[in-house]
Amino acid sequence: MAASSFRHHIPLAVLLGAAVRAPFWAEALRTPVDGDTAIIGLMARHLGRGTTMWGQPYGSPLEAWLAAPLLAAMGARPEALRLCYFLLGLVLIPVAYLLARRLDPRAALPAAVLMACPPPYFLLLSALPPPMYPSVLALCGLLMVLALRIADHIESGRAVSGELVLAGTLAGLAAWTHLMSLSIVAAGAAYLFRAARGRRVALLYALVPFLLASAPWWTRALVDRQAVRVVSVSERQEGFTSHVLDVLPRLPRPLGGVLGTRTPWIADDADHVVQAPPGVATLIVLLYGAALVLAVRASRARPAARLLLAAVALVVIVFPFPLRSGPDSMRFLTPLYLPLAALVAWGGLALGKPRRAWILVLALACLHLGMASRLLAAWRGADRAAAPFLLPDLAPVRRFLEERAIRRAYASYGPAYRLTFETGERVVVSQPWNERFLHYPLPYLDEVRFAKNAAWVLTPRIPTDLPAPAAFEAALGAAGGRWRRTAAGEAAVFHDFGPPFGPMVEPLATAGAAGDASLTTVLRPSPTAPSTWTLPAPRPLDAITLVAGLDGPRLLRSMDVEVSADGLAFETVSRRRRRDERTDLRWVGGQPQYVIDHDVIAVPLAGRAVAAIRVTPVASGDEWALGEILIHPAEDPARRAPWDEWLDPSLTWAERRRALLSSPRPERADWYSRLLLAMRHH
Structure with missing residues (x-):
């Protein structure tokens, strides 16, 4: 040719x-x-x-x-x-x-x-x-x-x-x-x-x-x-x-x-x-x-x-x-x-x-x-918000988040990436877990976990593994604390969260390596037998937080957390079970999260008197490690320190890591959880 x-x-x-x-x-x-x-x-x-x-x-x-x-x-x-x-x-x-x-x-x-x-x-x-x-x-x-x-x-x-x-x-x-x-x-x-x-x-x-x-x-x-x-x-x-x-x-x-x-x-x-x-x-x-x-x-x-x-x-x-x-x-x-x-x-x-x-x-x-x-x-003739497209207009959500200066949020797969792209990453939104490939890393999840003012954006019309708004609100009610719910177009936006305990903590001094305010040293309790830690003296607590170490095994996937007012009779205050992580809503860093990585488990106690803490493995033989046991002393809610931002939100992961290590805040629970996140990104 x-x-x-x-x-x-x-x-x-x-x-x-x-x-x-x-x-x-x-x-x-x-x-x-x-x-x-x-x-x-x-x-x-x-x-x-x-x-x-x-x-x-x-x-x-x-x-x-x-x-x-x-x-x-x-x-x-x-x-x-x-x-x-x-x-x-x-x-x-x-x-x-x-x-x-x-x-x-x-x-x-x-x-x-x-x-x-x-x-x-x-x-x-x-x-x-x-x-x-x-x-x-x-x-x-x-x-x-x-x-x-x-x-x-x-x-x-x-x-x-x-x-x-x-x-x-x-x-x-x-x-x-x-x-x-x-x-x-x-x-x-x-x-x-x-x-x-x-x-x-x-x-x-x-x-x-x-x-x-x-x-x-x-x-x-x-x-x-x-x-x-x-x-x-x-x-x-x-x-x-x-x-x-x-x-x-x-x-x-x-x-x-x-x-x-x-x-x-x-x-x-x-x-x-x-x-x-x-x-x-x-x-x-x-x-x-x-x-x-x-x-x-x-x-x-x-x-x-x-x-x-x-x-x-x-x-x-x-x-x-x-x-x-x-x-x-x-x-x-x-x-x-x-x-x-x-x-x-x-x-x-x-x-x-x-x-x-x-x-x-x-x-x-x-x-x-x-x-x-x-x-x-x-x-x-098709409505883009209806099946099979399921692409509702997210402009009301974008406007609401930007008006409230909310720069991080959780949402299901499609809305999460759409909001992040449509805002040019001014608002970063992530799934709380990978809905398609469970446990496979997500690009923005840790960014949202690190944030102090995160929202949850739930779109009930779009099929998802995330809870419906009513179920999520019920889970928040069970976890305690406060929140607000606002309708934004077809979405329900949950925001302005406040846990039922403050950020100020004390490492449990009697816990040895798990009470030295350092995540580089860990305890390795028995994989099968209960482990008990006694407080120096009984005291009322708003919460306890268990934190994994920087390296090695994570916290147990299946366990009961128990407390005792006298060191003799124990009462179960928290249950976690293998493969139930996506229904276990917890307060972490002042925000509600589904803890799927077994790094940080916070247990509200509502001022209960505690003399001893016990962790019991349930149908488990997994090795596990404990970086810190943190106790939240009971406080008047009106006098609690806020879960506010104390780092520049624009820092990169490397800059966050340097800031957390150079200016440690072992008196704050969110310093430990943020350090765990930052050390992953190096």
């Missing part, structure tokens, strides 16, 4: 793709960013922080790297993030062109037109995508283009070391970003291995860069099973065989979704779907099926087509095995469409004349656009 045709065809196809996508982009621009997309925007502001998508054990920061220049130029605005995904959606058009061009130059433009007018699911992915998938699709397509090019160069005896290095790097980056790309990587590797007879040592030029580029994933996978959870084939809740037997009979459902017979309103939603009329769905399947049959027959004379056929087949074959696959998990099948589009355009040439290939492609394009119009109509 002439170079001039190449220069004109791709811009024309991209312009067509932009025109087709423009109405969807307009709808995306009036849709608030969701939690996942907000994470990408926040990561783009903190390049180099983390090697996975924040809050989960896999995924790469690739899309944050791509979005960073746009956010730098346009500001931290939703429009900048949307533009990043709009452009990624358009990238697939020239990739389809290049793929088909490797098969036959006459198939290039039809393939690009088909990708410009794709099944509606790909229009969804260009406007409101789940992160990682748009970039992985582009990487997989480029990888196949490179594999075909390298094989041709090997056959002609040309040097391919540079291209192999590039291919290995792209393959590693794709694997790091999402493991669903491994099907395409494997197909490309097998194709090159077969093509490189007599020169297979040269493939090391690709293997080494692949291992290096994917190292952030596989080095983590060696020590953390969660890094491969996205492709896990069995778990405690579901076995491999039962899962495969459940998915296989329903495989046509997600396959049809990728081809355009059904499209969810948002990625992989099962309840809100645009369904093609039976006649349209049948025609779509027949046209794709016929084109694929033609491509299979023609592949006998064109080995390059075998790579694309293998890629399509491998994506489908592997799909049923991961537990995250299901009848509505269309996203995991999306890597098959780029090679399929190239094969359809190329297979159409087998009908004898290029015009017939165009008829096939344009027929499919028209069917796709007809279904796309249905999806667009559904979007235009």
